[in-house]
Amino acid sequence: PLSSADSSGEFLQCLAAGVPSQLVVTRGSSSFASVLASSVRNPRFLAPGTVRPLCVVTPTNASHVQAAVLCGRRHGVRLRVRSGGHDYEGLSYRSVRQEVFAVVDLAGLRSVRVNRRAATAWVDSGATVGEMYYAVAKADAGLAFPAGLCPTIGVGGHFSGGGIGMMMRKYGLSVDNVLDAMVVDANGRLLDKKAMGRDYFWALRGGGGESFGIVLSWKVRLVAVPRTVTVFNIQKTLAQGAVDAVTKWQTLAPAALPDELTIRVVVQNKQALFQSLYLGTCDQLLPVMGSRFPELGMTRADCREMSWLQSMVYINGGTSSTPVEVLLNRTTSLSVYTKNKSDYVKQAIPSASWEKIFPWFDGAAGAGLIILEPHGGRVGSIADGNTPYPHRSGVLYNIQYVAFWPTTTATPAVPDWIKNVHAFMEPFVTSNPRDAYVNYRDLDIGENAVAGGVTSYENGRVWGEKYFGAANFRRLALTKGKVDASDYFRNEQSIPPLVSTK
Template sequence: SVSSLASPDEFLQCLSDKIPGELVYRQSSSSFADVLVSSIRFPNFFTNTTVRPLCIVTPTAACHVQAAVRCGRRQGVRLRVRSGGHDYEGLSYRSVRAEVFGVVDLARLRSITVDEHESTAWVDSGATVGELYYAIAKNNSQLAFPAGECPTLGVGGHFSGGGIGMLMRKYGLSVDNVLDAKLVNAEGELLDRAAMGEEHFWAIRGGGGGSFGIVVSWKIRLVTVPPTVTVFSIAKTVDQGAVDVVTRWQAVGPSLPDELTMRVKVQGQEAVFLAVYLGTCTSLVATMGRDFPELHMTSADCRPMTYLESTALSFTTLAKTGTPEEVLLNRSSSLGFSVKGKSDYVRQPISRDAWEDIFDWFKKNGSGLIMLEPHGGFIGRVSTAATPYPHRRGVLYVIQYLVFWPAAINGGTAQTWLDKFYDFMGRHVTTNPREAYVNFRDLDIGKNTVVDDVSTFESGKVWGERYFMGNYRRLARVKAAVDPTDYFRNEQSTPPLLHGR
């Protein structure tokens, strides 16, 4: 394995020859732990037994990323790259197996340049989506970008896996709006779209982070939003008919006008319908009365605000968490709760009886929740081959399962509940494959096996066809072309499909 061939001392020496010393933190540095933890979200990946990096490089320019890759290649030390640190399995900064590796942490590479006339922007991977939303809207409040809900998500990892959010039914995923990118490949070269070629550019738009190089920045197409949008959050308990309303939502959510995205959070004995509408209260009330009268939404539920303000609301409640300025630019994360996430896709509505059973599961444990995010609209009109994200036409919604537990306690009970619930859900969701979303990374669905120092195509297929379906093979071919020795790898990176199989 690379660990036995690695020369950590020579690697560190090479870094210090090529990168300013203040940008490299060795384990012996007094700031090492602070830098490591700076964007870790979940305490279960920051323990005494977690396999930590040998060092952390914090580039301020693309040439530092190139130097780190060249040193790593030469001295047999792998790199993991971290943008926002929100990986659900912590793969951007920890290794599941014993391994010598360095981390390239892009938090200092985060400039955002908006071209208002072209309606485009260049955004560095280390920016958060909150910083991006803020920078765009401060330039022109009627421009925006479709991406995820939590302001501290890193652009680098988030775009690498697709990027779903409240504008997706109107404008698609983040990757449906990426026009160009700059990436450091496994040779340490800095390439733009023209230089990397269309297959490589295809793979980085949703094929999962950490497999195809280190994306330094992205050119994106901005989209238009009205000066005022309308938000609502309506809760229904089981006693108030939640089972019927959720059952009905499955048909409605994916077929509403594209301007309206209504997700559902199910937790305890309650379903909360959370919506952002690119239009006025009056027209929203008319739409809801026509398409979804079962929810009994009225003008009293309307909360008009700017689109920017809507992005600063809590993503699970749409409650206000502060002023947009404070919330969107705040990069700090707390280590309060550990988490385990999983995902499923639904193409056939789940029956009313099954929804009764699902609500019963929530009587058995208070710590879990599921989010249902509607597809349809723009996402469903993009072909499955256009980007690696294959969950397009025919998908009604994605389910995200989450359990949380406080740092101080063991998560065994919460995880067991989730495992059993997920087993139960198997009969209600897509099969062959049971589709999953790469950005909701879940190592339970498979980890790569490494043979002769290369991750095997067959081991990757187990999880890869669930994330990418028919696109997995094409991703593996791109990997073989751009990184045949499998330098950029983690437990769930796309393996190279070698020997023209």
């Protein structure tokens, strides 16, 4: 029986035998609140009434993680694993339902070991992508890695769900570049790719966090970048032709630009911001922009040439001279509440519809923005079943909806705006299923139901097929059935175990 309050004392006693006491912070401890909040990105899930863990375990080696799993199994206490704490629904450190659980926080396991000659690295899950970028580029400025934009995202959760970034058109998602992994499974065993087998390794590369065990580290293929890259940001108001530029961008950015060039769009305050990374120089970029996308009116004055590492700082709101060491800062701001949702677009939205979409982003209180991330290139050329991430061929771009409102407002309740704009967008995005990206986690699309002690597959299909497509979701569930049939690693959107009857 899981989650009985009586067993929590025994669980803690068991932990004491395998994990040094200073690495286990319980609710009674004076540091509990600060340890729990340490990597939280969305203060909505620190609000009073949130279902919090019994304790936070902060392992410094694999044996501590193994001990936590074995104690959890033995005494019926589930674990939630946290790497960077950026989960949009806070599932790495809070439960939606009442339950007794513990958090394994991997922030103490964050080394990045680069093999320059082989152009590979072993990266621990507790590293942030910023720490990874820094370590890789410092080892060799000609090497880099394709992953997300916000430097404080944790490698553990990010790689578990895919990894969209500014180099995916050239090099694919983060998971397309994962070569090996070390995972602690539901039996407390530490397994590498060879020991875990093909389906298990497949599932870890994008099947969503938590479901298959605790991934401690990842071996990745590093990618080549030139010594000089170019970035630019160009903003267009409605009067300056924002609607026409976005309309054209939809088919241009994923298909008719070189893979070395990624232009993403942020629509906010009735304006479109075109944010770009080009793996080359301004001299090389200017003729491409002039001939393919003259509507942006880009000139040499828009170019910022810098190292790839500096570009990761710049794209996240820094400047050409911000020290790259900001990428090592793990402190997150807790000043805004957020709510996120996602969509995919396969057919370009007509300009007349964009005319109606822009007014949703008027900067009013409670309203937010959308980010459009172009696919195509390498990310679009990999087969749908190659990894659990199915949004490949035919996808023009991903839409991320972001609502944010200040924590100075009285309530963390989500403003209606985001549900309303998401409903409005329905005719323009994929349907049956209406696809979504698991790393932009959204519990509105469905939550697990438990039947007979395990999560129901049928019920999980409601949200799971949106994230993974029907075939990948089924393969994930069958894999879960093989590696964790009793459904120990469970949260509100974990993969349900499906035991094959064939």
